[in-house]
Amino acid sequence: MKYFPGGGHIPSPKLRVRFLSDEEGQALNRLVKRSNDPTVARRAMIVLHAFLGFSPPKIAGRVLWSEDRVRRVIQDYNWVGRDALYPKKKAGARAETHP
Numbered sequence: 001m002k003y004f005p006g007g008g009h010i011p012s013p014k015l016r017v018r019f020l021s022d023e024e025g026q027a028l029n030r031l032v033k034r035s036n037d038p039t040v041a042r043r044a045m046i047v048l049h050a051f052l053g054f055s056p057p058k059i060a061g062r063v064l065w066s067e068d069r070v071r072r073v074i075q076d077y078n079w080v081g082r083d084a085l086y087p088k089k090k091a092g093a094r095a096e097t098h099p
Contacts, residue, residue: 015071017050018078025051031085043085046073 020028031044042063049059056074060067076084 015050015056015074017047017074020047020051024082027082037087039087040085043073043077046070047077047085050074 025048028044028048032041032048035041035044042065045063046059046065049062050056054062056067056070060070063070073084
């Protein structure tokens with residue numbers, strides 16, 4: 001919520017996920033049930049809950065993530081699509097192996 005000097009607040013606009021086709025919905029459902037990566041499964045669950053009309057605070061309570069993170073997942077999915085569900089590999093030092 002945004003606050004302004006008058007002492008009240010302006011509710012943030014409702015965040016919605018874009019329309020999902022039947023195939024997209026089934027693919028997301030499969031990801032939730034069968035993904036080996038818990039992050040991908042949780043992100044797919046967020047998108048499905050948003051499509052069903054749940055608000056970001058309610059989704060955040062169900063998946064135990066912050067509201068900001070839930071909003072970011074929904075926005076990324078709206079912009080990028082299914083690729084937004086997969087974590088990006090970050091550059092870093094490789095683990096050293098010693099013989």
